[in-house]
Amino acid sequence: MIVDLNVKGKRAIVIGGGTEGVRKVRGLLGQGCKIIVISNRVNRFLSDQAALGKIELVKAKLCDAKILDNYSDDNVFLVLAATNDRELNRMIVEKGRSMGAFVYAADDPEVSDFSYASIVNIEGVMQVAISTSGKSPIMARKVRIRAERVLRRIIKKADIENAKLQEFARQAARPRIKTVGERKEFLYSLIKDKRIQNLIKEDRIEDAKSATLELLQKWERKSTK
Ligand SMILES: C[C@@]1(CC(=O)O)c2cc3[nH]c(cc4nc(cc5[nH]c(cc(n2)[C@H]1CCC(=O)O)[C@@](C)(CC(=O)O)[C@@H]5CCC(=O)O)C(CC(=O)O)=C4CCC(=O)O)c(CCC(=O)O)c3CC(=O)O
Ligand SMILES: NC(=O)C1=CN([C@@H]2O[C@H](COP(=O)(O)OP(=O)(O)OC[C@H]3O[C@@H](n4cnc5c(N)ncnc54)[C@H](O)[C@@H]3O)[C@@H](O)[C@H]2O)C=CC1
Incomplete structure (x- = not known):
């Protein structure tokens, strides 16, 4: 485990x-x-x-x-x-x-x-652990080095920024959207939101946060109805 x-x-x-x-x-x-x-x-x-x-x-x-x-x-x-x-x-x-x-x-x-475990750590945000359950530290290390090359291709800058934005959005949403189900829907909607994703691509993180708060306000109104 x-x-x-x-x-x-x-x-x-x-x-x-x-x-x-x-x-x-x-x-x-x-x-x-x-x-x-x-x-x-x-x-x-x-x-x-x-x-x-x-x-x-x-x-x-x-x-x-x-x-x-x-x-x-x-x-x-x-x-x-x-x-x-x-x-x-x-x-x-x-x-x-x-x-x-x-x-x-x-x-x-x-x-x-x-x-x-042997850890691939990307920007201190995403971690991938490889363990051989105590059998061979050398093999864990060897596979980690191989995995690192692949993972750095698969896990993009936008994924890291989205993870950070999700942290921000989750904290903001918790007191403002009532149910777990609705919060989940809200959080998923950010990943699909074209405007937010474009802002992330353009590295306009503060603007992406503002857009998130705008969306949250809309959800809040819906949620209190
Ligand atoms: C059980 C475990 C528990 C724990 O200690 O955490 C453990 C135990 C021991 N390691 C020993 C030796 C070595 N360890 C490494 C390397 C790593 N060891 C790591 C984890 C683990 N090592 C856990 C199991 C992980 C799994 O199962 O996958 C890694 C993955 C992560 C980390 O440590 O951060 C890291 C690679 C990090 C990377 O590069 O990614 C190398 C290779 C090298 O240094 O090049 C050697 C020399 C080769 C050899 O001996 O095999 C010894 C004997 C000491 C002696 O003989 O005196 C023991 C004690 C024993 O087994 O009794
Ligand atoms: N978990 C793992 O992945 C690995 C574990 N090991 C194990 O880790 C242990 C340490 O290995 P290394 O760091 O390479 O050894 P090392 O010789 O580099 O370091 C040992 C340290 O312990 C200190 N020390 C020793 N006796 C002391 C005492 N009586 N009071 C205060 N300090 C004392 C020494 O000053 C030294 O700083 C070994 O038992 C080795 O078998 C080694 C390699 C990998």
Whole structure:
């Protein structure tokens, strides 16, 4: 089962700042969560991110997972163990779980609450995930690279802009059109609306939003009748 985690406003702790730890941090950056990285060795990327205030960096060599007690009041949502010490990763996972967090060990899918898929991410809006259900990360990667070429052709700029406009329209419509059925019809009508689609093609996004609000007003009148 592939799900998309919402980490906005939550806390994530990454332990181990090597290749995998950094990959995990990269995945979390820009998602609006507070990232704490604990590691005895610290590379340039991590110190730069800390200097920019993007992450909180704790330089410490751990023998066990007791350091997590420092965060027990912080409502930790995710604990990612990415050290190259299998025993330590296990201890971290157990501790994280006892704190009520979702846990992940980079070296042990069995004890992890979730795994990572190979992701094609288009403009931070559309994501396509490829997983081999734990069988072969290399094959997931290989197919992802192939899929990326095709998907970038199929998913056009207008699709991305339509997705963004739908987000705007859904928020605007929720308090103003009463039933789910009518809201659905309204949202579909935007995709078919020639004027809106032309504005999107011409990259006139603000005008497309205004046109959406005009249409919404008409629907609202119909809906309250
Ligand atoms: C189960 C899973 C859980 C998880 O960790 O998330 C997992 C586990 C492990 N990976 C290991 C190794 C490698 N992982 C990669 C690469 C990726 N691994 C990813 C996902 C997953 N890896 C999950 C299953 C996904 C699925 O089934 O499809 C990708 C797709 C996504 C991502 O991680 O972001 C990303 C490609 C991203 C991309 O490029 O698109 C490479 C290749 C390379 O680096 O070039 C190697 C070396 C080759 C090899 O070992 O196979 C090891 C052994 C470590 C060791 O031996 O010490 C374990 C632990 C174990 O299996 O026990
Ligand atoms: N999930 C995946 O796709 C993959 C998982 N792995 C697994 O991920 C793990 C980490 O691999 P890499 O990042 O390549 O290793 P690495 O050697 O680059 O990084 C390990 C990091 O852990 C830190 N660390 C180690 N012991 C520590 C301690 N006692 N206290 C604090 N920090 C400590 C080190 O300072 C270092 O920053 C390995 O167990 C490996 O098997 C590796 C490749 C892919």
